[in-house]
Amino acid sequence: MARANPAPKGPLPTVRIGVVGHGVVGSAFTALVARQRDIIASRTGVQLDVTRVAVGDASKHPTRIGTAEVVTDALAVANASDVDLVVEVMGGTTLAGEVIRAALESGKPVVTANKALLAAQSGELFKIADERGIDLLFEAAVCGGIPLIRPLRESLRGEPIRRVLGIVNGTTNYILTKMTETGADYSDALREAQQLGYAEADPTADVEGLDAAAKIAIVANFAFGVHVVADDVVAEGISRISASDIAMAQKFGYVIKLLGVAERDSNTGAVSVRVHPAMVGVKHPLAAVREAFNAVLVEGDASGSLMFYGRGAGGDPTASSVLGDVIDAAVNLRKGTHATLGTFSQATFTPPGDVVSEFMLTLEVADKPGVLHAVTGVFARNKVSIRAAEQDGIGRDARLVFVTHDARTSDVAACLGEFQRLDVVSKVGGVIRIIGD
Numbered sequence: 001m002a003r004a005n006p007a008p009k010g011p012l013p014t015v016r017i018g019v020v021g022h023g024v025v026g027s028a029f030t031a032l033v034a035r036q037r038d039i040i041a042s043r044t045g046v047q048l049d050v051t052r053v054a055v056g057d058a059s060k061h062p063t064r065i066g067t068a069e070v071v072t073d074a075l076a077v078a079n080a081s082d083v084d085l086v087v088e089v090m091g092g093t094t095l096a097g098e099v100i101r102a103a104l105e106s107g108k109p110v111v112t113a114n115k116a117l118l119a120a121q122s123g124e125l126f127k128i129a130d131e132r133g134i135d136l137l138f139e140a141a142v143c144g145g146i147p148l149i150r151p152l153r154e155s156l157r158g159e160p161i162r163r164v165l166g167i168v169n170g171t172t173n174y175i176l177t178k179m180t181e182t183g184a185d186y187s188d189a190l191r192e193a194q195q196l197g198y199a200e201a202d203p204t205a206d207v208e209g210l211d212a213a214a215k216i217a218i219v220a221n222f223a224f225g226v227h228v229v230a231d232d233v234v235a236e237g238i239s240r241i242s243a244s245d246i247a248m249a250q251k252f253g254y255v256i257k258l259l260g261v262a263e264r265d266s267n268t269g270a271v272s273v274r275v276h277p278a279m280v281g282v283k284h285p286l287a288a289v290r291e292a293f294n295a296v297l298v299e300g301d302a303s304g305s306l307m308f309y310g311r312g313a314g315g316d317p318t319a320s321s322v323l324g325d326v327i328d329a330a331v332n333l334r335k336g337t338h339a340t341l342g343t344f345s346q347a348t349f350t351p352p353g354d355v356v357s358e359f360m361l362t363l364e365v366a367d368k369p370g371v372l373h374a375v376t377g378v379f380a381r382n383k384v385s386i387r388a389a390e391q392d393g394i395g396r397d398a399r400l401v402f403v404t405h406d407a408r409t410s411d412v413a414a415c416l417g418e419f420q421r422l423d424v425v426s427k428v429g430g431v432i433r434i435i436g437d
Contacts, residue, residue: 014047015330018083020054020074020099021090022061025113025140028315029087029322034066036323046330051082054090078102085329087322088112093120104128104136109329109338111322113140119214119230122221126341135338137325142215143168143294145317146310147324152222152298153342159300161223163263165435166296167289168215170312171199171206172238172258174292176246176277180255185243198292208237209258209275216260220273223298224264226347228273234352236276245430248362248401252388254279255287256432265350272350278435279360353410358387358436360403361412362429363419367398371424375400378418382411399429 017033019026030050033040041047054074055061061070071077078086078099086103088110090096096114103110105128112118118125118141129136139149143166152161167173171193178189190207193199205211213233220228238258249256257280262273280287285307289295294312299305311317332338365371379386379402388403404412412431419425 012041012045012047013334014049015333016049016051016082016084017087017326018052018054018077018080018085019050019068019087019089020077020096021088022053022055022065023089024315025089025318025322026053026087028319029089030065030068032316032319032323033326040327044327044331046327046334048326048330052077052080056090074099075102078108079106083108084333085109085111085326087326088114089322090114091116093117097121100125100136101128104132104134107132107134109135109137109333111135111137111325111329113138113318113322115141115211115214115218116230119217122218122229123227123344126344129338130341133338135325135329135332136341137329137339138218139325140318140321142218143296143308143310143312144314145320146294146296146308146312147321148219148296148308149222151306151308152219153339156298156300156303157342159303161264161298161300162266163261163299164216164219164223164296165259165261165263165286165299166308167257167286167294168260168296168312169206169209169212169258170292170294171203172209172212173289173294174198175207176238176241176256176258177290179241179243179246180250183243183247186239186241207239209235210237212258212260212275216262216273216275219260219296220262220271220347221344222342223262224271224347225342225344226271227344228262228271228347232273232347232349234274234276236274238277240430241277241432242430245362245432248392248430249279249360249432251390252279252360252403253282254360254434255282255284257286257289259286259435261435268348268350270348270350272352272355274352274355276433278433280435284435353408353413355409356406357409358404358406358434359412360401360430360432360434361415362431363400363402363425364427364429365398365400366424366426368424372400374422374424375419378415378422379404382414382418383407384411384415403434
């Protein structure tokens, strides 16, 4: 009969935690630590103790949260003598950056959920952490409660990864789900997302792809071992997607999703990192990801396709990821070790115009003889091959919809330029990439 491990004798070593930010994620994190404290101690031999919590407005909080002192000086938490490890969940890039640098410089591990900061300043922060020999962990910065960074950083470190693509923003996925399932137009679906709390009053970061760009930049670092920041990501949002685009995609057997894509050319090693709406086949795994859920596919030479799926945001799921990192960092701190972030080489980027994809293009045209010949001539001159074509409507409402074979983005752009000058084309409508299986 197996014997149970004996309980550790004497007091357990304690790691004192300073939490900077106590909004949705911060409050969920402190509550989760309180609930799980004894279980964590029994499993790791380390006691977690939240000693300080920094808030923006002390009048909205009690003077103590549990046994932790509530303060308003975030930077002081990083330098406090009764804080061994800092959790940054306040957001923003200025003060949050100062807090993280101060903590790392003083030899304190940091756990953060700050995707915007990491996507802009990862090189500097990674260097400080590795030079000090301490942890900088950020599982919660990408896809909230879904474990993705750790598998990329550890389990798949030796895997030749070809492509990572996925739905990494729940707000836009909710909007597109409503447009697909109810026929709602973009503005109505956005309004509903705001009413339910999925979208901010100013939704720009989500709907224009900026949030997803920050996340896929972080992912690309660990997928390919190259340095990528948010400014390297070509981003296009969903604000120009119409109900008719959704309906036409369905007619051809596709669903429109906002995807973050990071891929590497196996011959040149150049990488392309981008965010854009894309049509995925109805049988594709990402097509079934609904509402505010996230999902990421990692495609490797040896492992094949791996899918990570779950809630990409929210207080409890994100707090769970933060706590997982805190436990790792706390155990490492007591052992005098850390999880190295590795080294990142300078990235070579594929020029955006050289990226190859299939496309769906919609043109509003005059309904008269010779139109199709004029339009297909534009495609032919720019070396874009047509896979399927369909006329939608008649008379003044006539539209031509084309699905191309693989084509260079620059060649498709050249077609669009010609179409805008063609007298039989009254309007160039949606231009949406197609992601193959």
